Amino acid sequence: MPRNARMRLVSIPLLALLAAAPTLAQGDTLAQVKARGHLVCGVSGGVAGFSMPDGQGRWHGLDVDFCRALAAAIFDDPDKVRFIPQSSAARFTALQSGEIDVLARNTTWTLSRDTAAMNFPVITFFDGQGFLVRKSLGISQVKQLDRATICLQQGTTTELNTADWFRTRGLSYQVVTFANSEQTLGAYESGRCDAYSTDKSSLYGERLKTAHPDEHVILEEAISKEPFAPGVRQGDDAWRDLVAWTHYAMIDAEEAGITQENVDRLRGETLSPEVKRILGLEGKYGQGLGLTGDWAYRIVHHVGNYGDVFARNLGDGTPLKIPRGLNALWTNGGLQYGPPIR
Amino acid sequence: MTRVRETLLPPAPPPRRTGGPAGWLRTNLFSGPGNTLTTLVILAGLALLLPPVFRFLVTDAVWSGNSGEACRPEVAGRAVGACWAFVGAKINYLVYGSYPAAERWRPNLFFGLVALGTAWMLWLDAPRRGLGAVFVFLVGPLLSYGLLSGTAVLGLAPVATSLWGGILVTLVVSLVGIVASLPLGILLALGRRSELPVLRYACIGFIEFWRGVPLITVLFMANVMLPLFLPGDLTVDRLVRPLVGIALFASAYMAEVVRGGLQAVPEGQGRAALALGLTRWQAMRLVVLPQALKVVVPGIVNTLIGLFKDTTLVSIVGIADFIRVLEAARADPRWSAPTIPATAYAFAALFYLAVCFSMARYAAFIERRLAAGERGRA
Numbered sequence: 098m099p100r101n102a103r104m105r106l107v108s109i110p111l112l113a114l115l116a117a118a119p120t121l122a123q124g125d126t127l128a129q130v131k132a133r134g135h136l137v138c139g140v141s142g143g144v145a146g147f148s149m150p151d152g153q154g155r156w157h158g159l160d161v162d163f164c165r166a167l168a169a170a171i172f173d174d175p176d177k178v179r180f181i182p183q184s185s186a187a188r189f190t191a192l193q194s195g196e197i198d199v200l201a202r203n204t205t206w207t208l209s210r211d212t213a214a215m216n217f218p219v220i221t222f223f224d225g226q227g228f229l230v231r232k233s234l235g236i237s238q239v240k241q242l243d244r245a246t247i248c249l250q251q252g253t254t255t256e257l258n259t260a261d262w263f264r265t266r267g268l269s270y271q272v273v274t275f276a277n278s279e280q281t282l283g284a285y286e287s288g289r290c291d292a293y294s295t296d297k298s299s300l301y302g303e304r305l306k307t308a309h310p311d312e313h314v315i316l317e318e319a320i321s322k323e324p325f326a327p328g329v330r331q332g333d334d335a336w337r338d339l340v341a342w343t344h345y346a347m348i349d350a351e352e353a354g355i356t357q358e359n360v361d362r363l364r365g366e367t368l369s370p371e372v373k374r375i376l377g378l379e380g381k382y383g384q385g386l387g388l389t390g391d392w393a394y395r396i397v398h399h400v401g402n403y404g405d406v407f408a409r410n411l412g413d414g415t416p417l418k419i420p421r422g423l424n425a426l427w428t429n430g431g432l433q434y435g436p437p438i439r
Numbered sequence: 440m441t442r443v444r445e446t447l448l449p450p451a452p453p454p455r456r457t458g459g460p461a462g463w464l465r466t467n468l469f470s471g472p473g474n475t476l477t478t479l480v481i482l483a484g485l486a487l488l489l490p491p492v493f494r495f496l497v498t499d500a501v502w503s504g505n506s507g508e509a510c511r512p513e514v515a516g517r518a519v520g521a522c523w524a525f526v527g528a529k530i531n532y533l534v535y536g537s538y539p540a541a542e543r544w545r546p547n548l549f550f551g552l553v554a555l556g557t558a559w560m561l562w563l564d565a566p567r568r569g570l571g572a573v574f575v576f577l578v579g580p581l582l583s584y585g586l587l588s589g590t591a592v593l594g595l596a597p598v599a600t601s602l603w604g605g606i607l608v609t610l611v612v613s614l615v616g617i618v619a620s621l622p623l624g625i626l627l628a629l630g631r632r633s634e635l636p637v638l639r640y641a642c643i644g645f646i647e648f649w650r651g652v653p654l655i656t657v658l659f660m661a662n663v664m665l666p667l668f669l670p671g672d673l674t675v676d677r678l679v680r681p682l683v684g685i686a687l688f689a690s691a692y693m694a695e696v697v698r699g700g701l702q703a704v705p706e707g708q709g710r711a712a713l714a715l716g717l718t719r720w721q722a723m724r725l726v727v728l729p730q731a732l733k734v735v736v737p738g739i740v741n742t743l744i745g746l747f748k749d750t751t752l753v754s755i756v757g758i759a760d761f762i763r764v765l766e767a768a769r770a771d772p773r774w775s776a777p778t779i780p781a782t783a784y785a786f787a788a789l790f791y792l793a794v795c796f797s798m799a800r801y802a803a804f805i806e807r808r809l810a811a812g813e814r815g816r817a
């Protein structure tokens with residue numbers, strides 16, 4: 098039958114496309130990443146300071162740099178990483194289905210998420226939920242938002258916190274939820290809502306995206322704890338260790354005074370045993386992670402220490418100007434504290 | 440008896456001119472009180488609407504600058520319209536997504552191939568259109584796939600689909616939809632009229648299933664659910680998944696459009712062709728289908744325009760299509776200025792308008808040509 102022959106002809110290219118797709122297995126993530134030749138990292142689709150593409154399609158941000166650091170530790174090349182934007186609703190499925198190796202997407206570590214199907218090896222950023230309101234409302238405290246309509250994003254902790262906070266205080270409120278930050282901000286700007294609520298760190302960038310940033314303020318108060326942590330699949334302890342220590346290496350480097358700028362000089366002349374251990378001049382600490390001895394050197398050399406990364410993406414030199422606050426080193430009164438590399 | 444007029448008739452005024460600009464205006468725009476009123480209302484509307492739009496898009500627009508500052512009225516010292524400097528700064532990202540800069544000649548070549556294929560198909564008197572069809576429906580897609588994603592055969596470095604983005608992805612998604620849905624739709628429509636019950640019901644089932652499910656659901660199933668059902672070591676590329684979904688979805692709609700055309704061809708046509716000794720397949724291919732497709736050109740183009748605009752739905756499953764990329768580009772705090780959101784969407788609107796309008800014009804051209812053919816025969 099010529100008709101059937103045509104049908105078969107048409108379906109062949111489709112099947113060929115299906116079969117040509119790369120394959121991916123669960124299990125030893127590090128081995129898969131090495132075999133594949135690059136890391137696949139789930140990020141958010143445009144949160145200033147955390148993950149955002151520039152005019153050439155190159156990604157920037159704290160979450161992005163975390164993934165680059167991981168790639169640098171593994172491959173000695175911070176560019177061996179692919180970024181896949183994930184919506185807040187689909188991000189966990191993407192991790193479970195093996196589509197991404199690590200989820201670095203301003204994701205809050207909560208017990209239910211941790212036990213459901215993933216692990217959060219380390220907290221990379223301490224945040225809290227905040228509110229963006231119009232200056233003209235003359236509001237300075239969250240409790241003044243009684244009877245307000247609040248725009249926020251689906252599938253986030255924001256959704257749950259807001260309900261808790263208003264209910265325990267006996268305040269009435271209305272929530273309108275959206276699938277991504279574009280829609281949420283759009284609704285807030287068009288006057289659909291009195292306030293836009295999400296993690297305070299995201300609000301800095303969202304405020305700048307409004308047509309007239311000066312007409313909006315971020316309320317001082319944070320109504321929740323939002324510890325951002327990268328997510329990995331359960332059942333791969335080695336990968337979990339590597340992800341945790343990538344962050345600790347950046348913290349320990351900052352504490353030891355090793356910066357992206359001085360790391361090469363220090364490597365030649367340092368006498369400090371601590372610095373030597375971090376830079377892989379003493380001991381074989383990379384081995385336990387399945388990496389080479391200079392793994393932490395690679396991170397600082399290619400990406401920088403935590404302070405470098407913070408300053409580059411969120412700090413005073415950027416339009417966001419987010420204070421270090423809780424994310425200062427523990428030695429400066431913050432919460433960032435890295436276990437020793439030894 | 441004969442009657443002879445003895446005096447000259449008084450000269451009548453010349454007939455109202457219908458030629459010339461004034462005449463044209465009179466017959467087309469002011470041919471009566473109702474028509475005159477409508478014309479005036481529309482003119483007033485345009486006079487109200489067009490100058491501000493023109494001012495925003497052109498006169499007040501900022502064309503250069505290297506940050507959002509340039510587009511702030513207090514910095515520019517004047518009213519600021521569209522901030523085209525923003526589009527300029529982001530244009531590479533908007534066109535190619537994160538496609539590696541060194542390899543951008545490949546998408547460029549792909550755009551060239553698309554232009555060539557389109558011209559070949561659209562230019563009705565082009566030489567060897569049959570060969571053109573093979574190029575558009577078979578060689579082109581395979582070549583483009585190899586070119587964009589890279590093949591060892593051609594000596595091209597692989598570029599993962601996760602790096603593709605922007606206009607490139609929007610084009611790829613729509614073209615796959617168009618190129619797959621036309622032949623598939625025709626086959627399905629023929630299958631639906633087949634005399635073999637199994638084939639007929641299979642086609643009906645297929646068409647009704649895909650028409651009955653919203654595209655969003657198809658995309659979510661394809662992208663989020665499918666990987667969970669597949670065995671662990673088998674994954675389908677994340678761009679290919681929605682592509683297959685869109686192709687199947689579009690062919691179901693196309694099938695119904697084509698079926699409409701088949702029904703419009705009188706049964707006698709097929710019978711006559713058979714009586715002349717043509718085989719069933721020849722009768723279908725040479726007599727029935729050409730007439731059917733001719734009838735449904737507007738319907739086909741309508742479906743294709745709808746498909747082109749619908750492709751932006753892939754952004755909800757994390758594919759960086761044109762709109763998604765535009766929104767991500769907007770997150771840049773260095774580019775924050777009052778008119779940047781409006782600029783971004785104006786740019787998107789102009790892009791979609793340009794493409795859809797050309798498709799519509801082409802369809803109108805084809806219709807006129809076909810209509811001329813009808814007249815010639817009558």
Ligand SMILES: N[C@@H](CCC(=O)N[C@@H](CS)C(=O)NCC(=O)O)C(=O)O
Nearest residue numbers: 141142185204205253254277278299
């Ligand atoms: N930290 C919260 C919220 C995370 C979240 O989804 N934030 C939004 C608000 S800005 C976001 O990242 N949107 C970016 C996007 O949709 O691409 C959570 O983990 O649930």
